[in-house]
Amino acid sequence: MTCFHCGEDCLDETVDFDNKTFCCEGCKTVYEILNQNELCNYYDIEKTPGITPPKDLSKKFEYLENSQVIEKLVDFKDDEISISVFYLPQIHCSSCIWLLENLYKLNPDIKSSRVNFLKKEIRLSFNHNILSLRKLVELLASIGYEPEINLENLSERKKQKIDRSLIFKLGVAGFCFGNIMLISLPEYFGLDMIKETHFANFFGYVNLILSLPILVYSSNSYFISAWNGIKRKVVNIDIPISLGILVLFLRSAFEIVSKTGAGYSDSLAGLVFFLLLGRIFQQKTYNILSFERDYKSYFPIATTKIETNGNEKNIPVSELNIGDIILIRNNELIPVDAELIEGNANIDNSFVTGESAPTRKNIGDKIYAGGKQVGQAIQLKVLKELSHSYLTQLWNNEAFSKEEQDQFEGITNSISKYFTIIILVIAFGSGLFWLQTDLKIAINTFTAVLIIACPCALALSAPFTFGNVLRVLGRNKFYLKNATVIENLAKINTIVFDKTGTITQSSNSDIKYYGEELNEETTNHLYSIFRQSSHPLSKMIFNGFVKAKILEIGKFNELVGKGIIAKIENKTYTIGSEQFVKKVNENSSKATRVHLKIDNNYLGYYQLENKYRINLKQTISLLLKWFKLKIISGDNDSEKENLVNYFGSESEFLFNQTPDNKLKYIKSLQDNGENVAMIGDGLNDAGALKQSNVGISISEDINTFSPACDAILEASVFEKLPTFIGYCRGSIRIIIVSFIISFLYNIVGLTFAVKGLLSPVFAAILMPLSSITVVVFVTLATNILAKHKNL
Missing domain, CATH: 3.40.1110.10 (Calcium-transporting ATPase, cytoplasmic domain N)
Known part of the structure; x- marks a missing residue:
């Protein structure tokens, strides 16, 4: 008998409740909590998705009442709201995400909870006046998601490791693969006809036994993923792989038991081994991309440091040290955790919490990074050095994000939507064709088609291309929020410029x-x-x-x-x-x-x-070849004559515009079918930047970092804007070429497979090689394109 909640066997005890069976009181309690809060949809998404909660929580988390520990675990705190991020190794399926993102239904003092599935992390916003950090962690543990808290390593954000279970599965598959090949050596050398019959039968059964761990353990993730897809009426890429594995095993078992052949145990073992090797390779590269986006996104933010002699100097925030004194002006973002030492602080934390009501702070109070000063300038003493990962998280706060598709998915899904269905049709068609002639060839053909046409290479094209483009642009001081911005930049046909501080230079007026x-x-x-x-x-x-x-x-x-x-x-x-x-x-x-x-x-x-930016004439001339250009400004039209010389009489000029007017103008262009990029200074233009398809903030010597924008362009490289946009357009073409390469590879492979000339194990070797080929191609192509454009 299995537990309704966690699916484990009820060995030690059986608890009956509500016509359901549970393995312990803990699982029953979790079910009661979910049932009382009308959250039993949790069990509809995945069968037995739960995790058995710890037996005793009464004293386990007492240390979370220590103020010094709380200080380390809380990323942000004001008079009411605290924000913390926890690593939950138990997250494993869509049911976990659904439950964890509905925690507010279990406790209304949890304001929001967002799960990062790839990193197995949850970001929690909660009312610390009512719900303590200890009670929050105990709630997570009580429903089976105990956070992994290591206080010694809190200050060190480490690169995500490869899933250990994947390595164990690879090890089992490798062990079985090696032994099956060793036992099958007589077959490989054509000696099977002279073998003693009873030895041949014995070794056939040994191979079959060695195939069982591969089927049941090493390849179970493919079957689970395929089954979940079928339940949700989604045809995913694991369905053809699962079919291939199942067909190989069943056919091998039939031949060995009926003594009509040696089976395909070696092909099965090799197939799963190389599939897992390819999956580890893919997971590793995704982790590298994620790691570099978190820690190498150096935004061009400067802040004003007050030196010991009283002089004020603009420096990059990355150069701030603990104990430095900084000046934060009206509407400037506070880039690091700091203590208020002078001035009346009125902090707008909407970038962090989504709440725009300013909070008053007194001398000596701690002010967290991400807040924005509203009012007169204040002086702060730095308490913690800059965390670029925190700024990345802030920039991607859902409160300031547009409704877009997930990163990397847009262009891939639009091309590969029916890919798997087509492959299934070809596999079954070729299998049925050869079945009339030769059963062995039919099995080989069916399996090889399913494996050779796996769209892994197709799926890797976009993330590797965009990941490299993000790095190249960042290296050249153009910082994009995420990969989606690259696609959106490639689609724009209209650019709207603010005037003051955007096309003019504040330092040379x-x-x-x-x-x-x-x-x-x-x-x-x-x-x-x-x-x-x-x-x-x-x-x-x-x-x-x-x-x-x-x-x-x-x-x-x-x-x-x-x-x-x-x-x-x-x-x-x-x-x-x-x-x-x-x-x-x-x-x-x-x-x-x-x-x-x-x-x-x-x-x-x-x-x-006004003094216009260096090489503005050449920059605008290049942009006019591709886009419609507009000028919108809060100033009067005194500069119109000069602007016409730069932008031409065909461009549209609007003056004396309020921030609200700018936003409405952008929306009117979009309503007319335009894809609009807005380029402004990130202050008065925040609304227009957010409304546009791509909002680009120009950064000079001030702290103009704004979550409302999609990209930050350092003022010193303004003249490279046409090059940057051209590079983004070129990257889309590179992805299309990589798709063509992937399709050609599939066509060639399928040609051999349907003719029965390709064994499943050889197909399994070629599959990860095709992924490597695509990755190498897009990486080299984006680097060559960058070099061609002098980036």
Whole structure:
């Protein structure tokens, strides 16, 4: 009798409940929990999917009440929400994913739970005021998913290892394969006719016995996967493989038992051995790709470090050390865990939790990476060095992702949708054809077709191509969120540019002040106010100041697309557009101006002469060959004449646009069937970047990392944008060529297989070789294409 929950034999005890049998009280308890919370659909997805929970949890997790341990296990914590990631080695099927992502039904204080099946990890967001970390872990353990917690290695993210069970299965298959071949040597040398009959029969049974572990253990994952696919009415690639293995075993058993032949035990063993070898190879390469995306995605983020002499210096966040003091301005992302030492922190943690309500922090409070300061600048002391894996996780937060297909799947599924069905038709057709002539050839043909046409090579084309493209582009300072962005970039036909900070260079603008003379006090006030803002215009003006005195600001509010209201020493400063400051738009000049007012006294304005990016003319000329180009800006149309010289009169120009207008404009283009790439500075353009098919944020010397964007382009390589897009388009062509190679390989292999000229074991050797061929081809092709484009 087997347990309804876990499927294990009920050896020690039998517990009957609700007309079902359980092997222990633990399994019965899990069933009760699921039943009470209307989660018994868990058992419909997979038969006996559960894991027997530990017997005693009363004291096992006491250590999780220690504050120092909690600090190590929690990735993020605010007044209410904590976020932790746990490794759950028990995750093994779709039922596990379904149950774990419905944990909120078991406990409403669990806000969200997301499973990474490949890494067997779960990311949990929970209310720590009600549900402690210990209770959370105990809940996981009580339903059979006890986290593997190793406090010594928490700070070290290790590369995922190959599934150990796969290695054991390979070892069993290899042992049986070697011995079966040794026993079958007389056959290979044509000596089977002179063997003693009783020896031949004896060794035939030995081979059959050696085939059993291969069928029952080494190849069971193929049968399980095939059966799950059939239950869900999905024809997956493991169905033809399973059929081939089953046919070889049954035919071998028939020949050996009926004494009509030696069977195909060697072919069966060799087939499974090489299939498992190919699967290990594939798993290893997927893990390498995942590992490199987590730890080598060095985003071009800089932050302002305050040196011991008081000077402020922009440095890459990767160079931050524990104890460094950093300045975080309005709307800048906090890149590392840090302690607040100066200023009024108002932290927006929506990038982490999805909740946009800002949280107040006091001096001495810990502020977690991923938060965004809203208001005046603050100073922080670094507590933890940068974790690129954390930024990758933040960038891929589902709250800021578009509804897209899974990575690597789009282009593969569109071409290989009916591949397996066609192969099954060919296999059965050729098998039936040869059955009229020779049963042995029919068996060989049927099995060889199923194996030689396995679409593993087809499935590897896209991930290896895209993985290499991501690395090449990252090396050239163009950072893509994931592989889907490559496909989307290859499809765009319209590019929309923001103007300020995107096609203009904030570092090289000429700035002049016109109006009442500014005394020392006002200069210090303005210097302190502009220091708070991360807007490109504010940065330009701030950098133009001769160093002044930094004063404390009482109030600071930056209104997106309008300007700044700040209070300092009982004076209220209003800074921004003419409409915002003067409440009128006199159109006296079309130059870019930032107006100033103290209380009700208008002072004057800063006028900025924009400097366009180096080689902008050549860059735009190349893009005009492929795309429709648009300019959309919050500034007035003073630069229109110059822009026409760059973009041509055919391009569309929109000025005086609010962030909301920009988003609506992108949507209107998409409604007209355009595939749109939006290129902006990542601040005022966040909404438009998210709405577009591909949002590209330009990063200069400020912390402009934004989860709303799909790609980050370092400003210094802006002129390479046409090359980058061309490289993405070329990578799609490489995938198509690799598909053609894979199909040609299948056609040649099938030609020999249907003629009965290809043995199953030889087909099993060729299958992983075809995968290696495709991987080598796409890797070399993408590298050669990169070299051709000087990347």
